Amino acid sequence: MWKRLIFLLVVLLCVRGSDLGTGEKKSRGAVVLPRTFQGELNTIHQPRFFSSELNGTGAPAPPQSPPELWLLSNGTAEYLRGRLSTRVIPTVYLLLAAAGIPANVALLSSLASKVRRASSAILYCSLATSDLLLLLSLFLKAHYHFHGNHWGLGEAACRVVTACFYGNLYCSAQTLACIAVNRYLAVVHPFTYKGLPKRALAAWVSVAVWGVFGAAAAVPELLVQQSYRLPEVGRVTCHDVLPLRQRSHGFLLYYNLFLAAVGLLAPLLVTAACYARIVCELKRSHHDWSVYVRASSLVFLIFALCFAPAGVLHLLHHLQLSVHGTEGLYVHFNVAACLCCLHACLDPLLFVLMSKSAGSSSRATIIVNQKSKMLLKTIYSERTLC
Structure with a gap:
């Protein structure tokens, strides 16, 4: 099932849902906005009537109706009406939420009693919490997409x-990188690892990840207008289409460029370096760590498959906006975000896999020197968390 789902998401990344460059208009002196389609704020006239496909009666718009935007690309309207955004993506969201929420709740329940005696449990609890919040946000996002990309729950909910979606996305990636560093220290530098205040350090690292990356990604989204009415398509979008010329939005371009590089791509590089060093160290050992090596390699490959497309597309999308003012990669980024959500479902399974592989290797090992003994003890501790 998981292999078919991963294959479907990868195929969607390779196929454009629509030609987003058709009919694109140029705006002079515009400040572009990241991670979204482009729209122009109608500051001259905000009509009292919402003429749309969803409301064809000409009834007055609600008093608190969001501001109005005019689309700058025909491709935006095609995407908002298309089956990719109104059927495929929300269906994937619901499948991931249905599978991932019970798994992360079970992981949190099993780790709750181990937090005080195992430093790794603190990091895994932080990861499971961020994954759980990310998956819970998918229900409302799926509701939005299934209703034709029309948001009817108000600006505050949007x-x-x-x-919640973007904040926990960054938190998950950063926490996975911290877990990789923890394993690196345990395997490559076991004596240094033994002397560290592991529980206190893990707690402070978790707080820092939530405070720095969670807040850094979430706070800007809470401060700016996210929902706008689009009279051409008769929808109120949530985050998908944002204005170009508002100065209050302009800072987000460079801000999200920084987040894409530091929040998604940097953890990928750190994780790659850590697991590469772990595999090299285990292969030089006197023992047979083949099971743990294969498990470590699988964990990294899945991490790279799920987060690398989103990180690269996120960065390229911002660069494309800043240089050419075009948004052709936004559809691909939305599909890549599904892969990030897939990792939130797989994290509990990967944790169990690593723990079981550590236990299998430890039972088959004969200790011959002090470093191997310390290495065995630190890796074996992962199994005791299950």
């Missing part, structure tokens, strides 16, 4: 869902 901001909270957007902040």
Whole structure:
């Protein structure tokens, strides 16, 4: 099942849902906005009537209706009406939420009693919490997409869902990198690892990840307008289409460029370096760590498959906006974000896999020197968390 789902998401990344460059208009002196399609704020005239496909009666718009935007690309309207955004993506969201929420709740329940005696349990609890919040936000995002990309829950709910989605996306990637560093220290530098205040350090690292990357990704989304009315397509979008010329939005371009590089790509590089060093160290050992090596390699490959496309597309999308003012990669980024959510479902399974592989290797090992003994003890501790 998981292999078919991963294959489907990868195929969607390779196929464009629509030609987003058709009919694109140029705007002079515009400040582009990241991670979204482009729209122009109608500051001259905000009509009292919402003429749309969803409301063809000409009834007055609600008093608190969001501001109005005019689309700058025909491709945006095609995407908002297309089956990719209204059927495929929300279906994937619901499948991931249905599979991932019970798995992360079970992982949190099993780790709750081990937090005080195992430093790794603190990091895994932080990861499971961020994954759980990310998956919970998918229900409202799926509701939005299934209703034709029309948001009817108000501006406040739109901001909270957007902040929860992106904030926990970055938290998950950063926590996975911290877990990789923890394993690196345990395997490559076991004596140094033994002397560290592991529980206190793990707790402070978790707080830092939530405070720095969670807040850094969530707070800007909470401060700016996220929902806008689009009269051409008769929808109220949430985060998908944002204005170009508002100065309050302009800082987000460079801000999210930084987040894409530091929040997604940097953890990928750190994780790659850590697991590469772990595999090299285990292969030089006197023992047969083949099971643990294969498990470590699988964990990294899945991490790279799920987070690398989103990180690269996120960065390229921002660069494309800043240089050419075009948004052709936004569809691909939305599909890549599904892969990040897939990792939130797989994290509990990967944790069990690593723990079981550590236990299998430890039972088959004969200790011949002090470093091997310390290495065995630190890796064996992962198994005791299950």
